[in-house]
Amino acid sequence: MTFALHRRTLLRGSLGVAGAGALGALAASGAEGAPQPGPLPDDAAIYGVPTIDPLISQRADPFITRPVGGMYYFTGSVPEYDRLVVRGATTIAGLAGAEETVIWRRPTSGTMGGHIWAPELHRIGGKWYIYFAAGDAGNVFRIRTYVMESALDDPRDPAGWTLKGQLITEWDGFTLDATSFTHRGRQYLVWAQSEPEIAVNTSLYIAEMANPWTFRTKPTRITTPTKSWEIIGYRVNEGPAVLIRNGKVFITFSASATDANYCMGLLSADASDDLLSRSSWTKHPDPIFVSDDRTQRYGPGHNSFTVAEDGETDVLVYHARDYKQIVGDPLYDPNRHTRVQKLYWHEDGTPLFGIPVGTGGPIVRLSPSGAPRSFVKHEGDVIRAAHAPRELELTQFRFVAGADGTETIQSVDQPTKFLVVSGTTVGLGATGTPVTRIAAKGGVTIRVAPGQYLQHKGGQITVAAKATVFTLS
Numbered sequence: 001m002t003f004a005l006h007r008r009t010l011l012r013g014s015l016g017v018a019g020a021g022a023l024g025a026l027a028a029s030g031a032e033g034a035p036q037p038g039p040l041p042d043d044a045a046i047y048g049v050p051t052i053d054p055l056i057s058q059r060a061d062p063f064i065t066r067p068v069g070g071m072y073y074f075t076g077s078v079p080e081y082d083r084l085v086v087r088g089a090t091t092i093a094g095l096a097g098a099e100e101t102v103i104w105r106r107p108t109s110g111t112m113g114g115h116i117w118a119p120e121l122h123r124i125g126g127k128w129y130i131y132f133a134a135g136d137a138g139n140v141f142r143i144r145t146y147v148m149e150s151a152l153d154d155p156r157d158p159a160g161w162t163l164k165g166q167l168i169t170e171w172d173g174f175t176l177d178a179t180s181f182t183h184r185g186r187q188y189l190v191w192a193q194s195e196p197e198i199a200v201n202t203s204l205y206i207a208e209m210a211n212p213w214t215f216r217t218k219p220t221r222i223t224t225p226t227k228s229w230e231i232i233g234y235r236v237n238e239g240p241a242v243l244i245r246n247g248k249v250f251i252t253f254s255a256s257a258t259d260a261n262y263c264m265g266l267l268s269a270d271a272s273d274d275l276l277s278r279s280s281w282t283k284h285p286d287p288i289f290v291s292d293d294r295t296q297r298y299g300p301g302h303n304s305f306t307v308a309e310d311g312e313t314d315v316l317v318y319h320a321r322d323y324k325q326i327v328g329d330p331l332y333d334p335n336r337h338t339r340v341q342k343l344y345w346h347e348d349g350t351p352l353f354g355i356p357v358g359t360g361g362p363i364v365r366l367s368p369s370g371a372p373r374s375f376v377k378h379e380g381d382v383i384r385a386a387h388a389p390r391e392l393e394l395t396q397f398r399f400v401a402g403a404d405g406t407e408t409i410q411s412v413d414q415p416t417k418f419l420v421v422s423g424t425t426v427g428l429g430a431t432g433t434p435v436t437r438i439a440a441k442g443g444v445t446i447r448v449a450p451g452q453y454l455q456h457k458g459g460q461i462t463v464a465a466k467a468t469v470f471t472l473s
Contacts (some may be wrong), residue, residue, distance in 0.1 A: 002368075035361050039097055043399060047342060048313040048342065049341060049363055050096075050098050054338055055092070056096060056338035057197060057335075058079050059338045060076060060338075060386075061119075062074065062318065064458050071088045071090060072092055073156070074088070074255040074338075075121045075130065079192050081117060081140075084102070084104040084118060086101050087099060087100040092309070105114035109257060111134075113136055114139060114143075117133060118132065118177050118178055118239070119148065120178065122179075124200040127339075129148065129213075130150070131147055133175065133178075134386055143174050143175065145167040145178050146164075149213075158365055158383045168256050169193060171195060175191060175194075176191070177239050181242040181244070183249065187209040190205070190206045190254075198224060200225050201235050202238050203223060204223045204224075204253055205220060220276050220278055222278055222281045223267055223281065230255035231255075232257060236254070237265070238255075239253055239254035239301060241304045245314075245333055245349065245351075246329050248349065248350075249270075249275060252265070252303055252443065253302075254302050258336075259326055260291045260299050260321075262299035263301060264287060264300065264301050265284060265288060267282065268284070269282070272380065289318070289355075291334075298320060298324045299336070300339075301320075302320035303317055306345070314343040316353065319338055319339065321336055322335070341356070345389045346388060348374055355392075357393075358409050361399075363398055363412055365472070368397075368431075371385065371387070371456070372389045372471065373388050377395040377397040378394055380428075381429065383461045393412060397410060407435055418431065418432025419432055419433060419435070420433050421449070424463045425462070427442060435448050440469045443470050444470055445468070448463055451467065454467065454468060457469060
């Protein structure tokens, strides 16, 4: 899509669920005397992505399809590394409690009798395909990539699945994490593999496909781990995921060992470039999604992308643990859980990942009226507004309902801190100032005391008798 303000973010105000009663009482005469026609969406509708955390426990390497026939389908690695599973639901949130079907189990001996890793489910040419990595019973780490096919409409039905065989790559080496995508009428595969004479564990490769299990072209290596954040524990680039937006092809990938050092990087290419040319691809110099002690989410990675039920809001799907210290080999720690959160976009068309947001309710960003691409953010403990900040996490807040009908405004990246008012100064502190959102034309005003409201002027957020209307997005 070309860059434009998302239609769900324009001219929006909201109240949290607990604040709906206050809105009903005040909507007819907001602080600026402007009636608000019709009900306003609550924060969950504005955020647009489930806040169940984790969405699915003990499922690593998560993959959620875009809706197919009104259904989302999920697959991922199970801790036992012994089977392929699929579940489906009409909503992303519904996947949390959906029944899970085992569509294939590894044999008890021989080829594919070892570790079963990182399945991905793709709809190609009217059929379903699962790409997955498997070791051998006699050598569980002799990992190769295999492909299964089903002609049935429902991928949860085990009866439809047949093994097409091994994906034969340029080198008979450690191969895993294949993902498929279509661009400009051509089907591509991106995967991770060890290449002879390159002293790393895995690099990422791309090739065009003749069919879902056969290459049309030779592979092109598009990234290899060289940066400090890619080589902690292991020299790894793996887990690619593709998102095509704003005239670009973006590929996220995961790097380093699967403990708290696991993180995500980003590649990009112009959508008009030759994707099979290594020179088309640019690696972001820094990781774009990392562990966070404040939200207690560790080792985020091996992601996929889907869209919310509106068909437009991009959703980041990933796994992470909620503790840092691991006993033994992290590969056998079972608590990499599937999590989802909203993916945002900068006005220049590049993605903003922020941080693993942790536990809590819906997340909103506040834009002062008249400055729709400016957002309220904190700089340390100082609250101000800035135009299109790249530090997404500094602009994310939650409205937390109080028993008396007021709310406090919680920082997402510093969840122990809340918006605090002292005189006319607005900052972050341990004890939040109760606020009330009041419907106004184009959004809400935020009352912090009788006759006193948050006001934006020249990037500064202060308290004054005249309120600024904020849209929530």
